[in-house]
Amino acid sequence: LYYDDRILNGELGTPQPEQAVVEQLGEDKRYAVTRNDRQYNVIERHYAISAEKSGPLLIPPVSFKGQIASRENAPGQGSRQSQMFERFFRNSPFGNDPFFSNAPFGGRGQPVRIHSKAISLDIQSRPASAGKTWLPAEQLTLQDSWTESPPQFRAGEPVTRTLTLQATGLTGAQLPDLQLEQPEQARLYPESPVNESRTDGNKVYGISKQSFTYIPGKAGKLIIPAVELNWWDTRSNQPASAHLPRWEVNVEPGSSG
Numbered sequence: 026l027y028y029d030d031r032i033l034n035g036e037l038g039t040p041q042p043e044q045a046v047v048e049q050l051g052e053d054k055r056y057a058v059t060r061n062d063r064q065y066n067v068i069e070r071h072y073a074i075s076a077e078k079s080g081p082l083l084i085p086p087v088s089f090k091g092q093i094a095s096r097e098n099a100p101g102q103g104s105r106q107s108q109m110f111e112r113f114f115r116n117s118p119f120g121n122d123p124f125f126s127n128a129p130f131g132g133r134g135q136p137v138r139i140h141s142k143a144i145s146l147d148i149q150s151r152p153a154s155a156g157k158t159w160l161p162a163e164q165l166t167l168q169d170s171w172t173e174s175p176p177q178f179r180a181g182e183p184v185t186r187t188l189t190l191q192a193t194g195l196t197g198a199q200l201p202d203l204q205l206e207q208p209e210q211a212r213l214y215p216e217s218p219v220n221e222s223r224t225d226g227n228k229v230y231g232i233s234k235q236s237f238t239y240i241p242g243k244a245g246k247l248i249i250p251a252v253e254l255n256w257w258d259t260r261s262n263q264p265a266s267a268h269l270p271r272w273e274v275n276v277e278p279g280s281s282g
Contacts, residue, residue, distance in 0.1 A: 026068045026089055027060070033134050035091020037068060042084045046075045048196055050224040073229045075199070079150040086140035093137040152257070154264060160201065160256035163194040163228070167254055167267035180244045180279040188252070188269070190233040194259060196222040200233040206250040214238040241276040248273055 026037055040047050054069040076082050151159050170187040178184055190200050197220030207213050218235035241247055249272035258265040 027058070027065045028068075029063065029065050031094045032137075033092040033094055035089055035137075037070075038088045038090075040072055040074065040084050040087055042074065042082060044077045045082060045084075046077065048073045048075075048222070048229065050229055051226040054226065071224075071226055073196070073224075075196075076146075076148040079148045082146040082148050084144040084146070086143050088138060088140040090136070090138050092134040094134055152262075155257050156255060156264065158255040160192075160254070161194070161259050162192040162256055163259055165190070165192045165254075165256045165265070165267055167252065167269055169252075169269050171272065175274070178239075178241050178247060178274050178276040180241050180276055182279055183238045183240050186237045186239065188235050188237070190231075190235075190254070190267075192231045192256075193228055195231040196220075196229055197231040197233055198222070200231050201254075203235050203252070203254070205237055205252060208239070208247060208249050210242045210245070211247055211249075212240045212242070214240075244276050244278045246273065247276050 028035075039049070050071040050073055054067075056067050056069075057064055058067055059065075074084065168189045168191075170189075176184045176186075188203055190203065192200060200218075200220060202218055203215075205213060205215065214237065216236045216238070218233045220231070220233045223230045223232065239249070251271040252269040254267045256265055256267065257263075
């Protein structure tokens, strides 16, 4: 949104497409630019839009509604500058609203409404080779809290394991709950995941941390099955998988014997 000091107040809307999830990425960016020998303030916003189904997706225009000062009441603004401001908005992507181009400029302040152009997208179908798991992302990693500090197992005593799933191009809410295979001779208790989303203003990063508690039933060898999560690499447009290896641990007798 480009504006000068003639704007008295206003409200900038958000994209509201149907059958899609919209999430703003970070805070507004504010800076100044020079156009047609005049300086304008700029509000820039980034959004992540996730379609919920394939087929046509219409992103409706985003509107700005506010009040603009009249020529005689705009501080330091002459007739030529006001005309340039009107012409700039009329020729900008936001200025194709007849209301703005024909708006009168008498009085202390007049209502103004401008909007962006609508955007039509064609959302591709899920690839047949994706299999049952559909998790599209630019990058996905799976980490294990045991990798650098393997725990010591004792019969009848709980051991907690934390798995961290990180994805580029997905929010934390879009990441799935992990389903681990139940090992023999041990009980497994999963906890609810803790999800969060981060952004650098251009991409969204989803993080999910989920803890699992193992309680071995007896001393001896314990096999903890491998963990594998299938996902779709949107950069190469092909299936991929995140993998954690199988663990083979020795369970010591418990403190109670």
